Amino acid sequence: MNDDSLQQIAHLRREYTRGGLxxxxxxxxxxxxxxxxxxxxVAAQLPDPTAMSVATVDEHGQPYQRIVLLKHFDSRGMVFYTNLGSRKAQHLEKNPRISLLFPWHMLERQVMVLGRxxxxxxxxxxxxxxxxxxxSQIGAWVSKxxxxxxxxxxxxxxxLELKQxxxxxxxxxxxxxxxxxxxxDSMEFWQGGEHRLHDRFFYQRDNEAWKIDRLAP
Structure with missing residues (x-):
């Protein structure tokens, strides 16, 4: 990548004007x-609105991320499915702490989730x-x-062998x-704002209730 291209990347930005929180x-x-x-x-017809970046950490403290689809959520938490021999599953077996990120860029929003x-x-x-x-059921059998x-x-x-x-x-x-x-354990809601004055609110579990704090952008 040449210097001109690097300069273009450095200056890529736009104003966030869709509203505040x-x-x-x-x-x-x-x-x-x-x-x-x-x-x-979903109503805005964003591609894969349930797609979330799932972050786990290995035994050396190295973080890994990958995109996974949220399949359910309720008062008990959020649910996803995977191969239990996968890298993420191996990480979670030793360290059950996890981070999720929903990147709804077109709506100038992000939601971060921390939990176990x-x-x-x-x-x-x-x-x-x-x-x-x-x-998809057959596909689950195919890949280690x-x-x-x-x-x-x-x-x-x-x-093809398993399909048969x-x-x-x-x-x-x-x-x-x-x-x-x-x-x-906690959720952070980010709404883009003009002049980089974004709105961020952090929910943290406090026994049976939630404590809410506004964070600086």
Missing amino acids: RRKDLPDDPLVLFEQWLSQA VEKLSMIDVIKYFHSRPRE QSSRISARGVLEGKF KFQQGEVPLPSFWGGYRITI
């Missing part, structure tokens, strides 16, 4: 605001697994997630596939 308008429960913002992201994971029950996992499209492979053809060949194997009847749940529920 005020303390008087905040609900006591952050999930009420999250549901409202998620509904607005616990594995979902087998009943919950089976129920969701069999609600997926059949080919995060392992090294020689070529894409290895995956495609395995997929499971052409009759129900696709069984792989023993290495499951899900996690995140118990939420």
Whole structure:
């Protein structure tokens, strides 16, 4: 990349003008605001509005991030599913702390979640697994997630093999596939503002209630 290109990147910016976020308008429960913002992201037809960056940390303290889809949320927390042999699952086995980020850039919004994971029950996992499209169920069997492979053809060949194997009847749940529920410790809501005077509100769990603080941008 030449110097002119680097200069262009350094000066890329825009004003955030879609509106502010005020303390008087905040609900006591952050999930009420999250549901409202998620509904607005869906209504705005944002691509993958449930996509979230999931951050975990390995045994050496090295952070990793990847995009995962949120599949459910309620008063008990947020839920996603994955291969239990994956890198993220290995990290969470040793360190259950997790960070999520919902990057709704087109609405000039972000939501950050900090919490701790616990594995979902087998009943919950089976129920969701069999609600997926059949080919997605077969796809779950194909990949030993995060392992090294020689070529894409290895995956495609395995997929066709298993598609033939499971052409009759129900696709069984792989023993290495499951899900996690995140118990939420805190949530931060970020709304872009003019002149970089963004609005940030931080919800932190306080026993059975939530403490709310405004943060400097």
